[in-house]
Amino acid sequence: MSIERLFMRLRGLFGRGRVTYVDDSGPIQKMQVRANGLVTSDNRFRFADFGFTSYPPYGSDVAYGAIAGDPGNVAVIATNHQQSRPTGLSAGESMLYSQDGKYVYMTASGGIVVEAKGQDVVVNDARNVTWNLSGKLKIVAPGGVEIDTPEITTPGDIIDNSATNLHTMAQMRSIYNSHTHPVPNVQLGGPGTTTSGPNQTE
Known part of the structure; x- marks a missing residue:
């Protein structure tokens, strides 16, 4: 040659x-x-x-x-693809991205960021999903949360209307189960001026 x-x-x-x-x-x-x-x-x-x-x-x-x-x-x-390649990453970071701007960003100091660009995120055919957290799970959902399941269980307490309600649901049950009502038009000084607790407790 x-x-x-x-x-x-x-x-x-x-x-x-x-x-x-x-x-x-x-x-x-x-x-x-x-x-x-x-x-x-x-x-x-x-x-x-x-x-x-x-x-x-x-x-x-x-x-x-x-x-x-x-x-x-x-x-x-x-x-x-020059037009859609993310830039400005720091040393040690990586990102999975698409042309329309969705990405999974593994940052050096800010954890993992998932950007869905207003689109749905779907997990199919998972047998079980377990999140092992060392802190708190926070869900911000202006459209509400819908759970289609036959049962919800938790070993801890539940508080609804948390901005104004100071009691857990278990505490409210305890209060309800022991509550009484005053009986109107009963002469004071004798027994029986309040009702007994409810016949059926929650």
């Missing part, structure tokens, strides 16, 4: 281009890649890490390599 031919093969080992089409229907994703204004390659395999998959938007940057130096056997090894 001549030096010139070897140089051309080495120069063609790696390159960059832009995504013009994606076929995500098979066991391995295939892409159409435009290397420049004259060269567009079809059915280029795109290799991604196990456990992660994505559909890069058209126009995304790609880096590709020629397997065994064969320019006819090109595989995409990395992708990047």
Whole structure:
């Protein structure tokens, strides 16, 4: 092999281009890649890490390599979409994100942030869901909370109308079970001026 031919093969080992089409229907994703204004390659395999998959938007940057130096056997090894890539992360942080701005952000000091962009979050077919917390679980839901379940149990107390109510539901039951009422039009000084407690307690 001549030096010139070897140089051309080495120069063609790696390159960059832009995504013009994606076929995500098979066991391995295939892409159409435009290397420049004259060269567009079809059915280029795109290799991604196990456990992660994505559909890069058209126009995304790609880096590709020629397997065994064969320019006819090109595989995409990395992708990047400039317009939607989040910037400004700190050392050690990572983020899973989509083109429309949704993300799961693992921060260096602020925990984990999930941004749903006003869209639904759905968990399907979970047998059990357990949240082991060292602090408090807070839910802010202006539209209300709906729980479709045959039973709700807790070993602790429940307080409703917490902004004004000082008693737990257990305390209110105890108060109700022992409460009495004054009997009107009864001459004071004799027994029986108040009722007994309720016949049926809660």
